[in-house]
Amino acid sequence: DGGITQSPKYLFRKEGQNVTLSCEQNLNHDAMYWYRQDPGQGLRLIYYSQIVNDFQKGDIAEGYSVSREKKESFPLTVTSAQKNPTAFYLCASSILGGPPTSTDTQYFGPGTRLTVL
Amino acid sequence: QKEVEQNSGPLSVPEGAIASLNCTYSDRGSQSFFWYRQYSGKSPELIMFIYSNGDKEDGRFTAQLNKASQYVSLLIRDSQPSDSATYLCALLGSSNTGKLIFGQGTTLQVKP
DSSP states (O other), X not given: OOOEEEEOSXXXXXXXXXXXXEEEEOSOOSEEEEEEEOTTOOEEEEEEEEETTEEEEOTTOTTEEEOOSBTTBXXXXXXXXXXXXXXXXXXEEEOOOSSSSGGGOOEEOOOEEEEEO | OOSEEEOOOXXXXXXXXXXEEEEEESOTTOOEEEEEEEOTTSOOEEEEEEOSSEEEEETTEEEEEETTTTEXXXXXXXXXXXXXXXXXXXXXXXTSSOOEEXXXXXXXXXXX
């Protein structure tokens, strides 16, 4: 059963805590992405990785960190430096192709809803 | 100017009508365009992608792309209450990094 899994589904963080959100895929996709979604808004890119052991900052990387030690896994850490972390976090993956094709398509995991207490 | 613009809505249509969702973009180098549907509290799911000018049909959905005018649209025929959701337009930028750029989404309400 192929797909993208995220855990936990709900996460509560106290002030000053670091928390890590898990994202795993068994689709053999090269690229993985982390997005943040706030109520009534679109998705904003936090970090992305096109290959193992390499990742790039997105538009809102401050206060977040990632690692890509395995092709299947792309965990996101929300650090205490992120001042407003309450949001819906979405992980996605895609095959990276050359010409524009359906392999550019990103598929999303079910998401993690993070709330700061 | 935002890179991808959508009217946030809500767009309200009666059941059985055609819903028309529009999206404009600023990067003329963009090549691939995607429509995602997102139900409240859930993650986005892909409906269609399009990369050639013209129309692409899949069941009740038709995506239309006009690169000269820099817009992409999604038509939903015979709208059903189950189509009520937020529809996100996304494009693959010209930078060839695989990054998708999303619009803020249009909320569609289909009334029985």
